[in-house]
Amino acid sequence: MSEVARYDLTESSLISDIASARRRFGDRTAVLVETVKLRRKAAVKFVDAGEWLFTDDALQQATAAPVAAHRARRLAGAVVHDATCSVGTELAALRNSAALVLGSDIDPVRVAMASHNLGLRGPGVALCRADALRPVSEGAVVLVDPARRSGSRRRFDPRAYLPPLDTLLDVLRERDYVVKCAPGIDFAVVGELGFHGEIELVSLGGSVREACLWSSGFAADGVRRRATMLDTGEQVTDTDPGECPVAPAGRxxxxxxxxxxxxxxxxxxxxxxxxxxxxxxxxxxxxxxxxxxxxxxxxxxxxxxxxxxxxxxxxxxxxxxxxxxxxxxxxxxxxxxxxxxxxxxxxxxxxxxxxxxxxxxxxxxxxxxxxx
Structure with a gap:
């Protein structure tokens, strides 16, 4: 892998780089090149992704490290079951703050990748293959990140997520849960699906990264909407004073x-x-x-x-x-x-x-x- 990582693999050099790598690594070339390219892309989201394994879909959906760390801080001291753990990016943050962490995913390849990735730094995490719609834990906070893409196309209707948000909320209605959603999700639709907890919008690097649904047990002091700006560390909620005047421009x-x-x-x-x-x-x-x-x-x-x-x-x-x-x-x-x-x-x-x-x-x- 380190030998392939020496190639530029840029748009102008890719063909010649692959030809050179194929002479040395034969039919392993495609997977080696793909892994190196994904690790380079992952550096935008993660400080230490140099030895991680990804699939392209898993990397696109993976939570950026600062966002995952923020969520982990809110879950500090809890027992957490990441029911769509994918390649382990959320678990890497959670294991440093949660009391106990379990990871599961329906895809056995991603479970194997998570096992590798989480074993690189710090203690391992209990992992298993399971369907998020059939939680294998009891008493834990369930964390779910439904897939919001079909190939290169985004799914905008939360009922088209995998697993579908309406089905997921029904399965989890008696549990404490956290569900990561697209930042553009329609709040009215979420309400129609029976959600009555807190919706947190999180921004990083000047862009909104996600809308996170926190079940009612996490909606402290009646908060229903929260804006969290990780660049400044500031949070604003709908329970804060909301009266401001309308006036011509000042300075x-x-x-x-x-x-x-x-x-x-x-x-x-x-x-x-x-x-x-x-x-x-x-x-x-x-x-x-x-x-x-x-x-x-x-x-x-x-x-x-x-x-x-x-x-x-x-x-x-x-x-x-x-x-x-x-x-x-x-x-x-x-x-x-x-x-x-x-x-x-x-x-x-x-x-x-x-x-x-x-x-x-x-x-x-x-x-x-x-x-x-």
């Missing part, structure tokens, strides 16, 4: 983290940080100071949105590199940037949004200096 405009927006907690986040909304139906916030660690946009100018007005304002600011953010309007940022063709040197961010409703609605562009 800064803030585009809240996607987990906050997706969880419907924009007002709660604003109230915590002394911000206000530009419009009651739009997620952009404003304030006279930035929350710690948050990227914001310092307002330099404000114009009615039109390409003519924008060109004039951008020219006055000597704009060159141009970032465009849009909410509430049907505007393609990339196409707009190409048409504006700024030729200056200043880095400018343009925040385009709709303010007001009905006849009073107006499209507005804020020309800003990004905080970083």
């Amino acid at each position: 800064w405009i803030v585009d809240p983290d996607g987990a906050v927006v997706r969880a419907g907690l924009v007002r709660h986040y604003a109230a915590r940080h002394g911000l206000w909304q530009l419009d009651p139906d739009i997620a952009y916030l404003s304030g006279d100071r930035l929350p710690d660690g948050v990227r914001g946009f310092e307002v330099l100018d404000q114009v009615a949105f039109s390409e003519r007005h924008l060109r004039q304002a951008l020219s006055a600011l000597d704009a060159g590199a141009l970032e465009i953010l849009v909410r509430g309007l049907d505007v393609d940022p990339d196409a707009l940037r190409a048409r504006l063709r700024p030729r200056g040197v200043a880095q400018i961010s343009v925040v385009v949004t709709r303010i007001g409703s009905g006849a009073a609605s107006r499209a507005t562009a804020f020309l800003c200096r990004p905080s970083r």
Whole structure:
């Protein structure tokens, strides 16, 4: 494996690299090359994946290490059964914090891979082959990560997950459980399926990674929605104060983290940080100071949105590199940037949004200096 890992295996070198490897490793070449390529892809999600075994599907669905570590912290001290353990990424985090961990999967190949992967560092974990819809544990918190892909296609309807979410929730209705779902899952559909616990939206690296369903036993103090931002360590819930004013732009405009927006907690986040909304139906916030660690946009100018007005304002600011953010309007940022063709040197961010409703609605562009 170490010999194959020396090849570049890039798009331009792949054919010649495979031909060279085949002369040395014969019919083992395909699996060796695939393993090396998957390990390289895995480095984006995991710090130490250099000796792990993956399948392509398992790696695509695998939870990034910081997200798995966050979930493990919430499950600290519990007995946990990962009923779709796949190649063991969740178990690697859980065994360091849970009181006892069991892993199972319906796929025997993935169980074998998990056994290898978990044996590389630290104590092993009890593993077996089992169907998630027929839990082989009693009294443990059941963790499930249903498959949300069919080949290269995503399954958007949770009833089309494998196992189906409706069936899974019915099987687990008497248990404490945690179910990982796609971040775009329809909350109304989840409610129709009989879920009444907490939905946690988790972001990392500026993107929303998952929606996690925590059964009622974990919904502390009546929390039903939670946004967790691992980049800053901040959490916002629907039990936090949620009253914030609507007012014209102040010094800064803030585009809240996607987990906050997706969880419907924009007002709660604003109230915590002394911000206000530009419009009651739009997620952009404003304030006279930035929350710690948050990227914001310092307002330099404000114009009615039109390409003519924008060109004039951008020219006055000597704009060159141009970032465009849009909410509430049907505007393609990339196409707009190409048409504006700024030729200056200043880095400018343009925040385009709709303010007001009905006849009073107006499209507005804020020309800003990004905080970083």
